[in-house]
Amino acid sequence: MKIKSAEFVMSNSDVAKCPKHLIPEYAFIGRSNVGKSSLINMLTSRKSLAKTSGRPGKTQLINHFIINKNWFLVDLPGYGYACVSKSSKKTFQKFITNYFEQRQQLVSAFVLVDIRHKPQPIDLEFMQYLGESEIPFSIIFTKADKLKPKAIENYVNDYCQELLEFWEELPNYFVTSSSKTIGKDELLDFIGDTNTE
């Protein structure tokens, strides 16, 4: 799929105020600083469509972008932000879980994972939550430019091995780098193939 147009629509903290259009929607979620907003800019070839930052916690709201005038791409705030207290760290912000439970038009979520870090309990828990809620998702390994090809292969194999302890089947996964534009065509083709509009 080619992206011909990408426009910001609105930001919300309340899922009830998100766009009402029943067009296919794809959402990007993951820990703070994992590279969600950067990936959206890479996919859309727009330098600063989604706001990025070296400091975690940049994206605080549910951000809708309309792509090719017929599907939504959604940038979500990160979970597990290191500055929140330990006891609340594992609590996913309520408006994020509301988002996943209420957006009927959501075709698929993408759970982003930093390729330099071992499987994190919070990510595995979030995937578990999506599975239990019957929300389709794929995994996106980010920042692949930080590892050599062999290390990427080993990392992905180890991660999948860990997932197989919880899951009978592996979800789709993608290896990406926003700074080196890796994985763009694969992701856009996946979206194009699952988007029935």
Ligand code: GTP
């Ligand atoms: P929050 O909105 O805070 O949850 O963060 P986010 O997940 O949207 O991350 P963001 O895209 O803002 O990127 C966080 C940091 O990671 C920035 O300093 C980016 O430049 C860097 N980054 C993002 N993607 C990549 C990548 O593919 N490679 C490298 N090397 N750095 C990246």
Ligand code: MG
């Ligand atoms: Mg962000």
